[in-house]
Amino acid sequence: MKFKRSERLVFMTQHLTSHPNQLIPLTYFVDKFSQAKSSISEDIKIVKDVFETEGIGLVQTTAGAGGGVTFRPKIDHVRSAEIVARFMEVLKTKDRLLPGGYLYMSDIMGDPHMMSDIGKLIATMYEGATIDAVVTVATKGISLANAVARELNVSVAVIRKDNKVTEGSTVSVNYVSGSTRKIETMVLSKRTLKEGAKVLVVDDFLRAGGSITGVINLMEEFSAQVVGVSVLVEAKQVENRRFNDYTSLLKVSEIDEFNQSFVVEEGNCLEYIENGTKEHQS
Ligand SMILES: O=P(O)(O)OC[C@H]1C[C@H](OP(=O)(O)OP(=O)(O)O)[C@H](O)[C@@H]1O
Numbered sequence: 437m438k439f440k441r442s443e444r445l446v447f448m449t450q451h452l453t454s455h456p457n458q459l460i461p462l463t464y465f466v467d468k469f470s471q472a473k474s475s476i477s478e479d480i481k482i483v484k485d486v487f488e489t490e491g492i493g494l495v496q497t498t499a500g501a502g503g504g505v506t507f508r509p510k511i512d513h514v515r516s517a518e519i520v521a522r523f524m525e526v527l528k529t530k531d532r533l534l535p536g537g538y539l540y541m542s543d544i545m546g547d548p549h550m551m552s553d554i555g556k557l558i559a560t561m562y563e564g565a566t567i568d569a570v571v572t573v574a575t576k577g578i579s580l581a582n583a584v585a586r587e588l589n590v591s592v593a594v595i596r597k598d599n600k601v602t603e604g605s606t607v608s609v610n611y612v613s614g615s616t617r618k619i620e621t622m623v624l625s626k627r628t629l630k631e632g633a634k635v636l637v638v639d640d641f642l643r644a645g646g647s648i649t650g651v652i653n654l655m656e657e658f659s660a661q662v663v664g665v666s667v668l669v670e671a672k673q674v675e676n677r678r679f680n681d682y683t684s685l686l687k688v689s690e691i692d693e694f695n696q697s698f699v700v701e702e703g704n705c706l707e708y709i710e711n712g713t714k715e716h717q718s
Pocket residue numbers: 573574575576577612613614615616639640641642643644645646647648
């Protein structure tokens with residue numbers, strides 16, 4: 437079948453965006469369309485220019501025998517701000533407040549469209565970093581970790597709070613749980629991470645930082661390098677938080693359980709995307 441350029445561009449766009457951070461050999465498109473490499477390279481240039489002008493992402497080509505084209509999600513500030521604003525609108529609903537100053541977020545974590553958008557946003561924040569795996573703690577962080585890992589085209593390592601025979605041999609650490617205020621255990625199968633892996637840690641909520649600190653301690657047991665920590669929501673003004681080097685989409689503060697009220701404001705993710713820095717964590 438002979439493809440017109442417009443038809444090739446439609447297929448190429450769909451294929452690249454559904455395989456983020458995956459090198460697609462040029463020969464794949466040459467064979468698919470029975471087109472000369474030069475013609476395919478012109479097609480890719482068109483896709484690249486539109487993606488970068490519209491803030492959809494980067495299209496990078498590598499020459500040589502093992503060369504090809506890779507789509508790297510990197511959404512622009514406008515799109516990032518839209519995602520944060522939509523997330524803020526959803527989070528602000530009053531009946532989310534739970535005892536202990538937590539917010540009900542399972543509906544958000546279970547929203548595939550929201551997770552997909554936020555996955556692109558977090559992948560954008562860490563675009564260019566070398567990441568071998570995304571790490572999270574069961575349970576609510578799992579959908580977020582999968583969304584981010586899909587955009588980065590890496591694996592997900594889920595830390596459990598219990599030891600299961602189905603996990604094979606494991607490594608465990610104790611930590612002070614955020615929600616139960618007691619010593620709990622984090623367990624990770626030895627099979628999930630290679631020694632020295634570079635990992636991005638994600639979670640839904642950061643309060644006192646006990647969970648994230650536990651994750652970091654567990655990563656030390658794997659000699660893994662924590663490239664970054666990204667949370668959806670952080671509780672502002674938490675005294676003596678044991679951990680302060682993270683990115684967040686939103687901050688909640690002035691939590692008033694009696695009046696069922698709380699304040700939501702932007703976290704540091706937009707600043708981080710804009711100029712790769714994090715304002716001082718409060
Ligand atoms: O910063 P901290 O004070 O540690 O609190 C944040 C923890 C607590 C809560 O998880 P849990 O409700 O413990 O567990 P699950 O994700 O299974 O709901 C949340 O998902 C974070 O992981």
